[in-house]
Amino acid sequence: MALGYGPPTLSDPTFRRAVLGTVLYLVLVSLLSAxxxxxxxxxxxxxxxVVALLYGPYLVTLIVPMPAHTLHLIQKISPMTAGLAVQSTVAGSATAPLQPWGGLAVLAAYAxxxxxxxxxxxxxxxA
Structure with a gap:
C-alpha cells in the first residue's frame, strides 16, 4: 500500500474508467496518426x-516560462495531455485541468x- 492507496482492482469504477480510457486513448492516437x-x-x-503534434505543446510548457492560466490553456487544447486526463485515478492528479472524459473528447475532436x-x-x- 504505497502513499495510502490500496492496490487497484477492477471492481473500482475509477480504475475501470482509466483502463478503458487508456485503450480508447491509444485507438484515438492511431486514428489521428492515420x-x-x-x-x-x-x-x-x-x-x-505526429510526434510534433503530440509532444510539442508539452515540451513548450516545460521549456518556456508562462503564467499558470496560459499553461492550463495549452494543456486543455493539446491532444496528448488532454487525452491522458482519462488515466487519472486520484482527484487532482491529472495532466490537464480537464475532466477525464472531456480530455478524451478533445483528442477525439483532433482525430x-x-x-x-x-x-x-x-x-x-x-482523383
Whole structure:
C-alpha cells in the first residue's frame, strides 16, 4: 500500500474508467496518426508531424516560462495531455485541468478533424 492507496482492482469504477480510457486513448492516437499519414503521404514526415503534434505543446510548457492560466490553456487544447486526463485515478492528479472524459473528447475532436482533412487531401490528390 504505497502513499495510502490500496492496490487497484477492477471492481473500482475509477480504475475501470482509466483502463478503458487508456485503450480508447491509444485507438484515438492511431486514428489521428492515420489522418496525418493520409494527408502527408510520406512516412518520415507523418511520424515527425505526429510526434510534433503530440509532444510539442508539452515540451513548450516545460521549456518556456508562462503564467499558470496560459499553461492550463495549452494543456486543455493539446491532444496528448488532454487525452491522458482519462488515466487519472486520484482527484487532482491529472495532466490537464480537464475532466477525464472531456480530455478524451478533445483528442477525439483532433482525430476526427485530422481524419477528415487527410481523407479530403487523399481524395483530391488521387482523383
Amino acid at each position: 489522418g496525418i499519414a493520409a494527408g502527408v503521404r510520406h512516412n518520415g514526415a507523418a511520424v515527425g508531424a 476526427a478533424g485530422l481524419l477528415a482533412v487527410g481523407g479530403v487531401l487523399f481524395k483530391v490528390r488521387d
